[in-house]
Structures are given as structure tokens and as C-alpha cells.
Amino acid sequence: MNTQDQTTRINGLDQAQMVQTIDAIKETPSLARFQFRARNTWIDGGENRSTIQDFYGAGREDDSRTTPFQFTNGEPPVLLGANEGANPVEFLLHALAGCVTTTFILHAAARGIQIRELATELDGDIDLQGLLGLDETVSPGYEQIRIKMHVQADCTDQELDDLMAYSREHSPVCNTVCRPVPVTVTRA
Structure with a gap:
């Protein structure tokens, strides 16, 4: 096996990619500017749902997430909810x-x-x-x-x-x- 093909990982992170990212940001600081977004819709009572998908980062709109993440917010019964979510x-x-x-x-x-x-x-x-x-x-x-x-x-x-x-x-x-x-x- 070619040793150049091996990726050095520590704690599950690719060290070469980490260095490349840091170097790119040092060279072009504007790449570090991100805008994350969440959208929320009330369902009923204390239940509402947040959807997270798109964000801006590394100088562009990111389109890597084809499926949105959805999080249901709820309340426990003692706070008038039905444990719809955390x-x-x-x-x-x-x-x-x-x-x-x-x-x-x-x-x-x-x-x-x-x-x-x-x-x-x-x-x-x-x-x-x-x-x-x-x-x-x-x-x-x-x-x-x-x-x-x-x-x-x-x-x-x-x-x-x-x-x-x-x-x-x-x-x-x-x-x-x-x-x-x-x-x-x-x-x-």
C-alpha cells in the first residue's frame, strides 16, 4: 500500500484536511465567516418544529445537505406539554x-x-x-x-x-x- 494514500487521523479527524482548512482561512480570512439558519413552525400548545438545512460558509451558500434536519420542541406534562420532544x-x-x-x-x-x-x-x-x-x-x-x-x-x-x-x-x-x-x- 502506498503510504501517501494513508490518511493520518487523530480523534476521527483528518489532520491534513485540518491543516489545509486552517491555512486557507489564514490566507483568506473571509472564508471563516458563516451564517447558520433555522426555521421554526408552531404545531400546537408548546410543540413546535425547527428545520435546519442551508447555511452560508467558506465563501458560498452550502448545498451539501439534501435532506433537512428536523427537531421537535415540546414540553413535559408538568409544563403543559405531552413530551413531544425535548x-x-x-x-x-x-x-x-x-x-x-x-x-x-x-x-x-x-x-x-x-x-x-x-x-x-x-x-x-x-x-x-x-x-x-x-x-x-x-x-x-x-x-x-x-x-x-x-x-x-x-x-x-x-x-x-x-x-x-x-x-x-x-x-x-x-x-x-x-x-x-x-x-x-x-x-x-
Whole structure:
């Protein structure tokens, strides 16, 4: 077998492709500008469905997704739903877990750290008095979110701690949650 045909992979990522992507963005920074999109339709009660398919990235509209992803948002019965799907604040935990995990794996690969196992647990505290408008001093959002990462990796504890801190700082979803981000709501 020709050794040039072998792809060097670490943590499931193609290292040569990762270097090519980074080099392309360094050469043309505008390639790093992305716009992701979601469309949502109310179904009934607390049930609504989001569809995600198209996005702009790497200098063009992407057409690689021939089938849209669909996510049903629902509520548990105690919150007047019928468990049609996870509720939006649970989806936020899912998005945060996924983004921190992907960021962790990407930067581990860039550092040459082999990850053997990674599992993440998240929990968040929320007081529904804010959502319901019962107490204006209570925020309607999460009061605190805790992420616990269970990692087995071929590196020192210090390297692992550095990687975890770096991943928290560079995860797009974690960064979005941890700082104020302007959000506008308008009529179409």
C-alpha cells in the first residue's frame, strides 16, 4: 500500500484536511465567516418544529445537505406539554454539550492529543418565575450551567486541564451563552 494514500487521523479527524482548512482561512480570512439558519413552525400548545438545512460558509451558500434536519420542541406534562420532544432549554444544553465536545476534540487533535474516551454531563438551574413573569427580579434564563467532562486521554493532567479551559473559551455555543449577544425579534 502506498503510504501517501494513508490518511493520518487523530480523534476521527483528518489532520491534513485540518491543516489545509486552517491555512486557507489564514490566507483568506473571509472564508471563516458563516451564517447558520433555522426555521421554526408552531404545531400546537408548546410543540413546535425547527428545520435546519442551508447555511452560508467558506465563501458560498452550502448545498451539501439534501435532506433537512428536523427537531421537535415540546414540553413535559408538568409544563403543559405531552413530551413531544425535548424542551428548548434542554436543546440549549444539547447544543452546549455538542459544541464543547467538538471544540475539545478538534483542539486535542491540533495538539496531537489522542482522546480515548469522552463523555459530558450538563445540568442547569432555572426558576420558572422569570418565564411566567411572576417575579421580575428572577431571570427567565438559566441561573447556572455546570459541565462535567469525563475524559481519558493520552496526555498529562495539566495538558487536559489546559485543553478543557481552552475548549470552554473557544466553543462558539459556550461563548454565546457566556456573554451578552444581541438578539433582535421582528415581524417578517
